Amino acid sequence: MADVNVTIESMLMALIEGKKYRTLKDVLVTMNPADIALVLEEFDEESVTLIFRLLPKDQAAETFVEMESDMQEVLIKGFSDHELREVLEEIYVDDAVDLIEEMPANVVKRILAQADPQMRKEINEILRYPEDSAGSIMTTEYISLRPDMTVAEAITKIRKTAVNRETIYTCYVTDHRKLLGSISLKDLLLVSNDDTLIEEIMEPNVISVNTLDDSEEVSQKLARYNFLALPVVDQEDRMVGIVTFDDALDVIQEGATEDIEIMGGMTPSEKSYIRSNSFDLFKQRIPWLMLLMVSATFTGMIINGFESALAAQVVLTAFIPMLMDTGGNSGSQSSVTIIRAISLGELDFSDLPSVIWKEIKTAVMCGVVLACACFVKILLVDRMLLGNESVTIMVAAVVCVTLALTVLMAKVVGCTLPMCAKKLGFDPAVMASPFITTMVDAMSLLVFFGIASALLF
Amino acid sequence: MADVNVTIESMLMALIEGKKYRTLKDVLVTMNPADIALVLEEFDEESVTLIFRLLPKDQAAETFVEMESDMQEVLIKGFSDHELREVLEEIYVDDAVDLIEEMPANVVKRILAQADPQMRKEINEILRYPEDSAGSIMTTEYISLRPDMTVAEAITKIRKTAVNRETIYTCYVTDHRKLLGSISLKDLLLVSNDDTLIEEIMEPNVISVNTLDDSEEVSQKLARYNFLALPVVDQEDRMVGIVTFDDALDVIQEGATEDIEIMGGMTPSEKSYIRSNSFDLFKQRIPWLMLLMVSATFTGMIINGFESALAAQVVLTAFIPMLMDTGGNSGSQSSVTIIRAISLGELDFSDLPSVIWKEIKTAVMCGVVLACACFVKILLVDRMLLGNESVTIMVAAVVCVTLALTVLMAKVVGCTLPMCAKKLGFDPAVMASPFITTMVDAMSLLVFFGIASALLF
Numbered sequence: 029m030a031d032v033n034v035t036i037e038s039m040l041m042a043l044i045e046g047k048k049y050r051t052l053k054d055v056l057v058t059m060n061p062a063d064i065a066l067v068l069e070e071f072d073e074e075s076v077t078l079i080f081r082l083l084p085k086d087q088a089a090e091t092f093v094e095m096e097s098d099m100q101e102v103l104i105k106g107f108s109d110h111e112l113r114e115v116l117e118e119i120y121v122d123d124a125v126d127l128i129e130e131m132p133a134n135v136v137k138r139i140l141a142q143a144d145p146q147m148r149k150e151i152n153e154i155l156r157y158p159e160d161s162a163g164s165i166m167t168t169e170y171i172s173l174r175p176d177m178t179v180a181e182a183i184t185k186i187r188k189t190a191v192n193r194e195t196i197y198t199c200y201v202t203d204h205r206k207l208l209g210s211i212s213l214k215d216l217l218l219v220s221n222d223d224t225l226i227e228e229i230m231e232p233n234v235i236s237v238n239t240l241d242d243s244e245e246v247s248q249k250l251a252r253y254n255f256l257a258l259p260v261v262d263q264e265d266r267m268v269g270i271v272t273f274d275d276a277l278d279v280i281q282e283g284a285t286e287d288i289e290i291m292g293g294m295t296p297s298e299k300s301y302i303r304s305n306s307f308d309l310f311k312q313r314i315p316w317l318m319l320l321m322v323s324a325t326f327t328g329m330i331i332n333g334f335e336s337a338l339a340a341q342v343v344l345t346a347f348i349p350m351l352m353d354t355g356g357n358s359g360s361q362s363s364v365t366i367i368r369a370i371s372l373g374e375l376d377f378s379d380l381p382s383v384i385w386k387e388i389k390t391a392v393m394c395g396v397v398l399a400c401a402c403f404v405k406i407l408l409v410d411r412m413l414l415g416n417e418s419v420t421i422m423v424a425a426v427v428c429v430t431l432a433l434t435v436l437m438a439k440v441v442g443c444t445l446p447m448c449a450k451k452l453g454f455d456p457a458v459m460a461s462p463f464i465t466t467m468v469d470a471m472s473l474l475v476f477f478g479i480a481s482a483l484l485f
Numbered sequence: 486m487a488d489v490n491v492t493i494e495s496m497l498m499a500l501i502e503g504k505k506y507r508t509l510k511d512v513l514v515t516m517n518p519a520d521i522a523l524v525l526e527e528f529d530e531e532s533v534t535l536i537f538r539l540l541p542k543d544q545a546a547e548t549f550v551e552m553e554s555d556m557q558e559v560l561i562k563g564f565s566d567h568e569l570r571e572v573l574e575e576i577y578v579d580d581a582v583d584l585i586e587e588m589p590a591n592v593v594k595r596i597l598a599q600a601d602p603q604m605r606k607e608i609n610e611i612l613r614y615p616e617d618s619a620g621s622i623m624t625t626e627y628i629s630l631r632p633d634m635t636v637a638e639a640i641t642k643i644r645k646t647a648v649n650r651e652t653i654y655t656c657y658v659t660d661h662r663k664l665l666g667s668i669s670l671k672d673l674l675l676v677s678n679d680d681t682l683i684e685e686i687m688e689p690n691v692i693s694v695n696t697l698d699d700s701e702e703v704s705q706k707l708a709r710y711n712f713l714a715l716p717v718v719d720q721e722d723r724m725v726g727i728v729t730f731d732d733a734l735d736v737i738q739e740g741a742t743e744d745i746e747i748m749g750g751m752t753p754s755e756k757s758y759i760r761s762n763s764f765d766l767f768k769q770r771i772p773w774l775m776l777l778m779v780s781a782t783f784t785g786m787i788i789n790g791f792e793s794a795l796a797a798q799v800v801l802t803a804f805i806p807m808l809m810d811t812g813g814n815s816g817s818q819s820s821v822t823i824i825r826a827i828s829l830g831e832l833d834f835s836d837l838p839s840v841i842w843k844e845i846k847t848a849v850m851c852g853v854v855l856a857c858a859c860f861v862k863i864l865l866v867d868r869m870l871l872g873n874e875s876v877t878i879m880v881a882a883v884v885c886v887t888l889a890l891t892v893l894m895a896k897v898v899g900c901t902l903p904m905c906a907k908k909l910g911f912d913p914a915v916m917a918s919p920f921i922t923t924m925v926d927a928m929s930l931l932v933f934f935g936i937a938s939a940l941l942f
Contacts, residue, residue, distance in 0.1 A: 060710055197671075273713075281708065281737065288748070291748070291749075293817065317851055321858070328807060335800070342792050343792070348806070349930070350784065365758055368746070374758060379759075390767050398774055401775060405778075469806055
């Protein structure tokens, strides 16, 4: 656990136990909602409810939004209808949608019943969008201005509606819901003449995304342009919402974690490590271990096929781990690099030929240097230093040629598979290290025994 | 390359060739600076300079900031002193610092000579902070308000100074440079009484960071609290600057890429894949491949040590790849999860005992399930289906016990090493898959031959 709440926690507990609610309240109001939510994870239901009721309305709502869903559920079950309504009034529509997506059906029903009709309508609209789409992470609470408003009118409108808007710092100019332009509050405040029309100063070239665009791509786009928010339009080109930088940041962080988990051979999970128990971890990890264990049957079969040859030249066995590891490492270097580049939107399928060519050149350099180093190492260390007489120059040659070819195969496979996966609509990260290791193992063993059979037996 | 500039590029080239500068300019002003910078990468120096000179001053400066450093250097070398001064006037101090950090000494000298004295002073201050510190990524251009200002005075000050401030949406209340509070522009605009004093409405509990804090930790903090900016204070608690969300986002993205590269067994690079040539990739990859190739000598030595035993029971060789791969995969599952949790600030060294205990429980579950499945697989597939008579029940038992122990060792090593690395001040990501694979390989081979020697020979 981060060190921020090590001492705060025990202090709050002591205050609860001593029933010092006044002091408790004074302490709580100095804290950031994200920190309160983190600290509350360690408390029992009763204390959480108690602390929650001590918080001022807006801070309570912000804390609620930052909590994990199981804690939110406990709180909602303890809320009176009035309390629930108060929280819902304070939170933004996109946070309400996140909440509803995590709650069981009976709680969802209660939430929708207590939300005001306008919010209920907006929640239901957002819920219609597919998971991981821009529509599903957007909020409908943005500031829209008309092109024929003056700067003074715009500022007045902003001041009047700001309280219910997630961001007021980028405003959107629309006409019959068609997106015409955008203007930042900064630019608006910089205009000295209050009678200037919005359409004269707005930025007419607005970058927007579609409700059905992938939420991770949308978030990367927002990051690339350093925007505070990106407008979202529907299939008829009408503006329906915005994606704000904080939601985009969450999506980017989760996306990177997911990529890393999949690359490490795990089913991705939304639970943090701290909150996962060992059975959660087991479920995340066992499918891949099982799949890869079974697929290693092929490498076993290849070795069995050459059993008699191996029995005659047992010395070859000693190089199998080195060849397999180097193949695995070379392959994962390429696949990991390519997967990250795809995630960051730097590569798409049309780049495949140039990527393969670049990887081949890299592989030749790596392969030749490694093979030479390995040749010297085998003769100096294995033959002379360790005095293993069965390591002949021919054996060294077989090992080193295999090594160079393994690196080449590994890098080509490592760059090709993720890009093809992306093209076919799979997550490229699935094609990372564990999967490629198994393929490259089998290929390098075949090459090894093939060359060995030709040259040694 | 992202699809955004596939057609734009050729259109711009055609306009340059046809000398249609008027149209070119009209097209360029509709484009976002980040896109122009991306497109310009494909152009020769002459065209870049030409396009750059067609852009309006502010758009030119924003485009300049988005460019890769080699392109910036080319442009600066072609600039007159006047042109350079114009660009410097338009860009923010933190961008100027980024620029200077990438330029050769003679260009730096020219830049500092053309910057105005105030900017030069601020640049030199930021340059003093160590790389990867909050000080090095902050900007000194924030809005500070005095506690005794009225709302009306504050808004007037903001409107007057906004043009030179990177963000005006969070303002900081200071007294003799001491940070007293913060207030968002939104809250300021929501106050209906213009005579309200700032100190009455400001948020007095400001979360701030120190100039010397690690830039990645600072960025994660900003992300956790969903802030637009975080104030940075020096050792004497005086406010010296702010870190804004866009810079934090860049740091987070680069941090994730760096983790992924190191986990994949590469030296991290700041160049994107597209911009790296194969020699760059070679240099990034060969050190690790070489190190791991050489370290595989140990696994080779272990196998050599048991050579005579292996010659008698060649069937054991067929299971080496499966054992090694499963060990490697189990270890990287744990290490990758732990490394990510450390990066996100969820774990620190004090959690080590609970992490090890969690991993042991997970490992026992994974190990037992895998070993049972493997036992059944060996007897059904290897013995009955493939008819390999030398795969006895004893051999299957040896393999499966080794498998379970390997998973256990791999997971303990996989979670312990990254946390110890962090404690010792190294990058935990270095302790990822390739490194752990090599260790676990050696350990699992020792266990394998140890158990085999005891039970089979």
